[in-house]
Amino acid sequence: MPEGDTVWRACQRLNAVLAGRTLTRSEFRVPTLATTDLVGIGVREVVSRGKHQLFRLDNAYTLHTHFRMEGSWRIYPCGRKWTGGPAFQIRGVLSTAEHDAVGYRLPVMELIPSDEEEGVVGHLGPDLLGADWDVDEALRRIRRNPTGTIGEALLDQRNLAGFGTFYRSELLFLQGIHPRTPVADIADLARVVGRGQKLLLANRWRNEQTTTGDLRNGRRTYVFERVGSPCRRCGTPIRSEEFGPPGQERRSYWCPRCQPAPADLPLAAGESTT
Numbered sequence: 276m277p278e279g280d281t282v283w284r285a286c287q288r289l290n291a292v293l294a295g296r297t298l299t300r301s302e303f304r305v306p307t308l309a310t311t312d313l314v315g316i317g318v319r320e321v322v323s324r325g326k327h328q329l330f331r332l333d334n335a336y337t338l339h340t341h342f343r344m345e346g347s348w349r350i351y352p353c354g355r356k357w358t359g360g361p362a363f364q365i366r367g368v369l370s371t372a373e374h375d376a377v378g379y380r381l382p383v384m385e386l387i388p389s390d391e392e393e394g395v396v397g398h399l400g401p402d403l404l405g406a407d408w409d410v411d412e413a414l415r416r417i418r419r420n421p422t423g424t425i426g427e428a429l430l431d432q433r434n435l436a437g438f439g440t441f442y443r444s445e446l447l448f449l450q451g452i453h454p455r456t457p458v459a460d461i462a463d464l465a466r467v468v469g470r471g472q473k474l475l476l477a478n479r480w481r482n483e484q485t486t487t488g489d490l491r492n493g494r495r496t497y498v499f500e501r502v503g504s505p506c507r508r509c510g511t512p513i514r515s516e517e518f519g520p521p522g523q524e525r526r527s528y529w530c531p532r533c534q535p536a537p538a539d540l541p542l543a544a545g546e547s548t549t
């Protein structure tokens with residue numbers, strides 16, 4: 276699943292080719308937008324807000340999209356072959372005289388009045404990569420639920436926007452914190468959040484994310500998707516479990532030695548070492 280840095284980078288690239296240009300073609304393959312025609316409309320800017328994409332148009336409307344698990348926007352010079360997947364996965368096309376922006380597998384695509392953007396992104400906490408990042412507000416929101424786990428708090432986009440399961444796993448390993456540690460037991464929450472933001476910043480222009488500093492395949496993470504493999508620091512097999520609010524359980528990875536469990540933690544049903 277694309278995380279905040281990936282979405283930020285996608286929007287930077289879309290903005291570079293669309294902002295200030297007039298649309299020469301628009302095509303939407305979602306029922307609610309099937310008859311929408313944006314030809315002749317100018318694009319003011321494309322910005323990310325957490326993991327959401329906002330295409331602000333000069334007709335006072337905003338095209339709102341979200342990648343969820345597998346979506347992407349690809350950019351091609353006009354006339355170049357589109358390579359983001361089979362044609363039936365295309366949800367939208369926005370073209371200028373120079374470029375085609377092609378949206379693949381986008382589960383969210385809607386046109387809303389720009390002054391109603393708050394309705395789709397207003398619930399989000401401070402954006403880790405936003406110009407208006409507010410660390411105190413993010414910490415305040417995380418601390419509203421002191422008995423909740425840090426693992427769930429970092430993924431809750433209402434607390435702070437941008438982290439997904441990749442950064443959650445890697446950040447908590449780097450800080451030596453078990454994912455199910457209660458928020459109230461984290462000694463220096465500001466440091467945890469600050470380090471996570473640094474990871475996002477370091478990766479925002481990269482196509483492949485790394486937290487180890489190594490860009491080679493299979494060496495880019497400490498614990499993420501390494502269940503059963505030896506910890507890079509201590510050799511203990513990495514463990515994994517799914518946990519979270521009912522219906523929103525997400526997979527977590529950790530080293531049981533480098534990230535000791537809280538004393539009263541029961542063994543989870545979904546926990547496994549294989």
Ligand SMILES: [Zn+2]
Nearest residue numbers: 506509530533
């Ligand atoms: Zn370890």
